[in-house]
Amino acid sequence: MAGPPRAVAVLRSAVRAGLRVSPAPVLAACSGGPDSVALAAALAFEARAAGVRVGGVTVDHRLQPGSAERAAATAALLRGLGLDPVRVLTATVPAAGGPEGAARAARSAALTAAAAELGARVALGHTLDDQAETVLLGLGRGSGPRSVAGMVTVRVDRGVTWWRPLLGVRRRTTRAACADQGLPVWDDPWNTDPALTRARVRGELLPLLEEVLGGGVAPALARTAAMLREDLDALDALAAAELDRLAPGPPGGPLPAVPLAALPAALRRRVLRGWLRAAGVPDLQAVHLAAVDALVGGWRGQGAVDLPGGAGVRRASGSLELLARGHRGPRPGATPDTPEERPRRD
Known part of the structure; x- marks a missing residue:
């Protein structure tokens, strides 16, 4: 038949x-x-x-x-x-x-x-x-x-x-x-x-x-996409594990900046993205992620980074802190100029 x-x-x-x-x-x-x-x-x-x-x-x-x-x-x-x-x-x-x-x-x-x-x-x-x-x-x-x-x-x-x-x-x-x-x-x-x-x-x-x-060409592009997805999935899994290690508390809790800075850039940015998304930050774009990443890898004492939805992120007391919508001014008790936090003068 x-x-x-x-x-x-x-x-x-x-x-x-x-x-x-x-x-x-x-x-x-x-x-x-x-x-x-x-x-x-x-x-x-x-x-x-x-x-x-x-x-x-x-x-x-x-x-x-x-x-x-x-x-x-x-x-x-x-x-x-x-x-x-x-x-x-x-x-x-x-x-x-x-x-x-x-x-x-x-x-x-x-x-x-x-x-x-x-x-x-x-x-x-x-x-x-x-x-x-x-x-x-x-x-x-x-x-x-x-x-x-x-x-x-x-x-x-x-x-x-x-x-x-x-x-x-x-x-x-x-x-x-x-x-x-x-x-x-x-x-x-x-x-x-x-x-x-x-x-x-x-x-x-x-x-x-x-x-x-x-x-x-079309099959070659599709194969390239499949191989790239494998690499990205592996990086995402590593980032999720690092986020659990660095910030095991509830979503939106402090994220230690110093150990985060030691991670490779590709992994560090994924950790940051996962941290922000878990906290409910909407419409996160590359420009926002780059600004938050600068609080870790390019720290010079800069102020808080504004995020979509009115929230923000600040580095204080050795950690990144998620600030609520409408944030203004320093958090009481924060010490943004502790030794590891002092901006570089170079």
């Missing part, structure tokens, strides 16, 4: 193991494009053997003419595949900010709410080609190693598990899987709009790199 076409088999294999790691239901996020439609079809097929309930959700951003009709057609396709429940969500995309980022944030908020309500994981159709684009964008923007490390297969954020089982699958394979199964797909014009950065990376930059470097 002949098996399924190769592309269909690749998609089903990609979701099979991950579908079985948890009995929690799965929501397939589907835009109607070939990647997410192929994902939904594979999940629908494998759900029977896995004994996991798989539903579907499509988000109407209301940014293009006919979006409501398109969302309804996508929902009908998902129901035809056997997914249950199937929901159409509407998202309000703010006018401020770039259209790509604003739409992504609005979609994420809508999916988060739906997943939390149903206690479900969210399956996303990002492919190896999406991963390569993400790596290039991270490199070009200089947004740090985590950005260059790309997307992860499983990520938990705000209590919701986000699952990307297709990060090892090429975009051409998802399109072939849809064609082999006779599944209609919609090609979003935003994906080829030269006014959008990712679309230009996809349509111009990656093809040029493929031509100049002789092919294989």
Whole structure:
């Protein structure tokens, strides 16, 4: 007996193991494009053997003419595949900010709410080609190693598990899987709009790199991201252990500066980031982290560092202290000019 076409088999294999790691239901996020439609079809097929309930959700951003009709057609396709429940969500995309980022944030908020309500994981159709684009964008923007490390297969954020089982699958394979199964797909014009950065990376930059470097660029970028993630995960684990050692008390407690200064810079900054995040500091950016790090590695008696949300950090009595929102003036009893704290005069 002949098996399924190769592309269909690749998609089903990609979701099979991950579908079985948890009995929690799965929501397939589907835009109607070939990647997410192929994902939904594979999940629908494998759900029977896995004994996991798989539903579907499509988000109407209301940014293009006919979006409501398109969302309804996508929902009908998902129901035809056997997914249950199937929901159409509407998202309000703010006018401020770039259209790509604003739409992504609005979609994420809508999916988060739906997943939390149903206690479900969210399956996303990002492919190896999406991963390569993400790596290039991270490199070009200089947004740090985590950005260059790309997307992860499983990520938990705000209590919701986000699952990307297709990060090892090429975009051409998802399109072939849809064609082999006779599944209609919609090609979003935003994906080829030269006014959008990712679309230009996809349509111009990656093809040029493929031509100049002789092919294989997208898989090479994805491999680089995977190797970098391994290194970053190891550093993060070491930083977490150092934070537990240096500040074993409740989140936001004092962090000794002198032993922290002895750590390599990459490890020290991760300890600082973990300390600040554990204390609930929101929207921490590289500029904030660099200023706090200067209280350790570049100490010259400078004052407190202001942080997002109105909090701050000061070095006093040999430790970094997190200051509450609206902080002003020295802490009573602090001795910011003890011998180890005195600013260098060089």
